[in-house]
Amino acid sequence: MSSKAEKVNPTVYIVFLSLVLDLLAFTLILPLLPSLLDHYKHNDSIGLYSWLSGKIQFFQELVGAPEHYNSVLFGGFMGSMFSFLQFVASPIVGGVSDVIGRKPVMITCLVGIASSYVMWALSSNFALFILARFIGGISKGNVSLSMAIIADVSTVHTKGRGMALVGIAFSLGFIIGPLIGAGFAIWAKTKTGNWFVVPAIFAIFLATADLLFFTLYFKETLPKEKRSKIGIWKSLDNAKALINIKELFRFSTVTNIKPDDVKKLRVIGLVYFVYLFIYSGLEFTLTFLTHHVFHYNSMQQGWMFFVIGITMALMQGGYVRRIKPEKTKQTAVLGLWLIIPSFICVGIANNIYVLYLGLLIFAISTAMVVPSMTVLASNFGSEQQKGTVMGIFRSLGALARAVGPIFASIAFWSVGSTLTYLTGSVLLLWPVLTLKRNF
Structure with missing residues (x-):
């Protein structure tokens, strides 16, 4: 059968719709985060925000960072915490699902995600808000599990299209979610002092709908005869090994694979x-750049994410999903080249035209790199270890996102956005040159 005749398995579309619901809920908060931190600065009933500000005052004075940039630093710490928890959860989710199946593990993740939005709605102080983000981060293994499910039901020729749908789900989330979140927040400000509660309630609704939809329509993709035979406790031991950063980069728990692979x-x-x-x-x-430098409100930030998301969706729906398997590496390399000028444009932007040029290139690059790199990784490992491979890959991404925001936020806080982004553009030469030379 030719690659043109092969159709994407219907299960992929169930996963796609589940991810759309999940990511719509997840992205509601994006344009609200700077304003939320400003809110807790002035309305934190237990004083955690003020206490933290006091702890960094010495370093703030040392580097000459403006006091209003403290929210950038706190936001970076929370973003890193969220992704670090994903880093811990992803290998556990992947490994356990290889043993007991995808569906029960996915349902557990979705319950945790819905619970995190309940905590957000109740977060009358900064400590409760941090707890909500903690619960959300530890439950966010559903994305790596979705990729494992797609790998379960895809062939070599349909895998790229399946992974592209994951990218499209992310794009749709960025297109619609931030606008909805900003719109609800602006409307709620005229009705109640707790303006973020309405977006949080809508996130609860979306997460609950996702849980019900997945439970009713998803059929297990890893039958018992194809599951790992090592047992649940050995799987958890392997997952603990994956938190060992050295072993994680070595993919040490992926066995029965050729040395060259x-x-x-x-x-x-x-x-x-x-x-x-x-x-x-x-x-x-x-x-935070648009909030502090360009003075964007939540709705303007929502429209910014709309532009990024629509660009990614058009790229992934019209181009990336049609890439032939043999062109996957080439696409990844091109995307890695494009991210460099995007950082330069955003770094030097002194008006919205240069900013949006950088963001346009940023979105095009993202649409190409993430699905292509995911497809490259998913080609390795046996059927019994697809969940483990994708869990490791997702963990590496989560680890990067755990340390990236805090490093960038510290740099932004201490030396400003321009030097931070221009330095990043230079450092981005290494990934593209390494992939070209070694793969």
Whole structure:
């Protein structure tokens, strides 16, 4: 059967719709985060925000950072915490699902995600808000599990289209979610002092709908005869090994694989990590840049994410999903080249035209790199270890996102956005040159 005749398995579309609901809920908060931190600065009933501000006052005076940039620093710490928890959860989710199946593990993740939005709605102080983000981060293994499910039901020729749908789900989330979140927040400000509660309630609604939809319509993709035979406790031991950063980069728990394939997998993992480490710094601090430098309100930030998301969706729906398997590496390399000028444009932007040029290139690059690198990684490992491979890959991404935002936020806080982004553009030469040379 030719690649043109092969159709994407219907299960992929169930996963796609589940991710759309999940990511709509997840992105509601994006344009609200700078304003939320400003809110807790003035309305924190237990004083945690003020206490933290006092702890960094010496360093703030040492580097000459403006006091209103403290929210950038606190936001960076929370973003890093969220992703660090993903880093811990992803290998556990992937490994356990290889043993007991995808569906029960996914349902557990979705319950945790819905619970985190309940905590957000109740967060009358900064400590409760941090707890909500903690619960959300530890439950966010559903994305790596979705990729494992797609790998379960895809062939070599349909895998790229399936992974592109994951990218499209992310794009749709960025297109619609921030606008909805900003719109609800603006409307709620005229009705109640707790303006963020309405977006939080809508996030609860979306997460609950996702849980019900997945439970009713998803059919297990890893039958018992194809599951790992090592047992649940051995799987958890393997997951603990994956939190060992050295072993994580070595893909040490992926067994029965050719030495040459292991080397290629390690190169892909390292390139992906370095790329996301730098990339996530700009991604996370972007809302703070527009909030503090361009004085954007939540709705303006929502429209900014709309532009990024619609660009990614058009790229992934019209181009990336049609890329032939043999062109996957070439696409990843091109995307890695494009991210460099995007950082330069955002770094030197003194008006919205240069800013949006940088963001346009940023979105095009993202649409190409993430699905392509994911497809490259998913080609390795046996059927019984697809969940483990994708869990490791997702963990590397989560680890990068755990350290990237805090490094970028500290740099933004201490030396400003321009030097931070221009330095990132130089460092981004390493991933693209390494992938070209070694894979």
